[in-house]
Amino acid sequence: MVVSDQYSKKPHLAVLPSPGMGHIIPLLELSKRLVIHHGFHVSFLVITTEASAAQNQLLRSPTLPPDLHVIDLPPADVSHLITDDTLVLTHLCLIVRESLKPLRSILTQLDRPKALIIDPFTTEAFDVCRDLSIPVYSFFTPSTSLLAFSLYLPTLDREVEGEFVDMPEPVQVPGCTPMRTEDLLDQVRNRKNEEYKWFLYHVSRLKMATGIFANSWEDLEPVSLRALKQTRFFQDMPIPPVHSVGPLIKETEPLTESDKEIMTWLHKQPCESVLFVSLGSGGTLSTEQLTELASGLEMSQQRFVLVARRPTDASASAAFFNVGSDVNDPAAYLPEGFTKRTEGVGLVVPSWAAQVAVLRHRSTGGFLSHCGWNSSLESIVHGVPMIAWPLYTEQRMNATMLAEEVGVAMKPVARGGERVIGKEEIERVVRLVMEGEKGKVMRRRVKELQESARNALNHGGSSYDSLSLVAESWKDELAHEVLEM
Ligand code: UDP
Numbered sequence: 001m002v003v004s005d006q007y008s009k010k011p012h013l014a015v016l017p018s019p020g021m022g023h024i025i026p027l028l029e030l031s032k033r034l035v036i037h038h039g040f041h042v043s044f045l046v047i048t049t050e051a052s053a054a055q056n057q058l059l060r061s062p063t064l065p066p067d068l069h070v071i072d073l074p075p076a077d078v079s080h081l082i083t084d085d086t087l088v089l090t091h092l093c094l095i096v097r098e099s100l101k102p103l104r105s106i107l108t109q110l111d112r113p114k115a116l117i118i119d120p121f122t123t124e125a126f127d128v129c130r131d132l133s134i135p136v137y138s139f140f141t142p143s144t145s146l147l148a149f150s151l152y153l154p155t156l157d158r159e160v161e162g163e164f165v166d167m168p169e170p171v172q173v174p175g176c177t178p179m180r181t182e183d184l185l186d187q188v189r190n191r192k193n194e195e196y197k198w199f200l201y202h203v204s205r206l207k208m209a210t211g212i213f214a215n216s217w218e219d220l221e222p223v224s225l226r227a228l229k230q231t232r233f234f235q236d237m238p239i240p241p242v243h244s245v246g247p248l249i250k251e252t253e254p255l256t257e258s259d260k261e262i263m264t265w266l267h268k269q270p271c272e273s274v275l276f277v278s279l280g281s282g283g284t285l286s287t288e289q290l291t292e293l294a295s296g297l298e299m300s301q302q303r304f305v306l307v308a309r310r311p312t313d314a315s316a317s318a319a320f321f322n323v324g325s326d327v328n329d330p331a332a333y334l335p336e337g338f339t340k341r342t343e344g345v346g347l348v349v350p351s352w353a354a355q356v357a358v359l360r361h362r363s364t365g366g367f368l369s370h371c372g373w374n375s376s377l378e379s380i381v382h383g384v385p386m387i388a389w390p391l392y393t394e395q396r397m398n399a400t401m402l403a404e405e406v407g408v409a410m411k412p413v414a415r416g417g418e419r420v421i422g423k424e425e426i427e428r429v430v431r432l433v434m435e436g437e438k439g440k441v442m443r444r445r446v447k448e449l450q451e452s453a454r455n456a457l458n459h460g461g462s463s464y465d466s467l468s469l470v471a472e473s474w475k476d477e478l479a480h481e482v483l484e485m
Contacts (some may be wrong), residue, residue: 154200278370279309307352386410
């Protein structure tokens with residue numbers, strides 16, 4: 001571990017995300033805001049995992065502000081704890097647990113930061129920080145609707161016998177929109193599973209936080225935010241104060257040579273004419289599904305940028321721990337002749353693309369997304385309607401909310417009993433979103449939310465003010481400490 005000895009005189013915070021771009025990106029954005037807008041010095045503690053090109057690029061970017069120090073924690077060996085069957089969350093939690101064993105000495109070497117900000121899966125920090133008297137804030141990286149579900153889960157766990165997915169009625173989190181059991185996140189679909197135990201363990205500890213940051217804002221998730229603040233159930237628990245500070249999304253990213261080629265291609269396309277197809281940092285499709293998707297895209301005759309990953313029939317989150325590292329030739333697994341036939345209409349890039357740069361481009365008019373929370377926020381912030389293609393974790397919940405409550409996404413459906421979504425359905429939905437009436441309605445709605453997101457984050461907006469309030473309280477405490485010395 002390299003700890004900088006050049007501590008500035010600014011108040012010092014530490015931030016501790018769990019592995020995965022979906023956790024690292026929003027916590028890094030929060031850190032940047034705390035440095036740039038609120039005058040803090042932030043130590044950003046990174047749990048070392050297998051090399052990931054995309055992650056390295058982000059964390060080593062020369063554009064990071066000077067008071068944001070990225071510190072790599074010593075790597076932990078978990079190879080003896082995992083097998084080929086270990087599911088992604090269990091794997092992640094084991095890495096976190098092993099990596100945080102030296103946390104006490106790390107925080108002590110860092111001269112005890114003013115506060116530590118963790119994410120939903122680094123809650124081991126609560127015990128260490130209690131002993132060191134460091135307040136811990138949790139940045140809940142997924143939706144507020146999942147936050148409400150997570151805070152309710154220990155109660156559900158006590159009251160329900162058997163599997164939640166077998167419940168006859170939707171799950172009713174107090175004050176929230178009922179959640180269909182088929183949309184429940186993977187981690188709670190089998191309670192005998194290790195993943196469920198890990199999930200329950202971490203979310204049960206959320207209550208130990210001094211405050212919870214939600215990556216959302218009132219206009220996007222009014223029902224869940226109100227439920228957490230006003231429902232008797234949550235008031236009685238009681239839960240820590242919830243500060244909605246979102247949408248915090250990646251703002252800039254370094255462009256690789258391949259990204260520059262995408263930009264050059266996008267510059268030549270008409271306004272809002274291109275569908276961006278990308279399934280998050282870890283999403284992969286089966287061979288059969290990838291073939292249908294490519295064929296549906298081709299049949300739709302719409303312009304597209306497709307981020308292609310080598311298909312796998314094993315797990316939809318296969319690329320989670322080595323995002324963007326798999327250099328491959330899409331011609332080897334896309335339908336024969338696909339790239340040639342779609343030349344000029346579509347662009348295929350392997351593994352990874354600078355997603356925010358693509359979504360921000362004026363030629364991008366639709367996003368076929370796995371509905372990870374960061375991707376969903378990025379699409380909304382850039383005013384791009386979505387085709388919802390959920391794959392794993394809580395993405396089905398997000399997809400349903402975006403399609404049915406928020407009105408910015410459309411979900412293609414597999415024909416009764418079939419495992420894959422067919423090419424005809426893909427063609428239909430792509431056309432509807434890119435050139436149909438439905439697309440126009442969704443585009444109008446997403447542009448309203450884009451405006452509302454901008455207002456929330458601007459100086460004097462609700463999210464800006466929520467973060468300022470907490471930041472000021474940290475500084476006030478510091479001022480008191482200095483006076484008392
Ligand atoms: N991302 C990207 N390029 C890609 C795929 C993903 O820049 O080709 C970024 C995306 O912009 C988002 C993050 O990776 O910020 C993925 O987070 P999300 O919560 O959407 O999903 P997860 O990958 O955690 O499932």
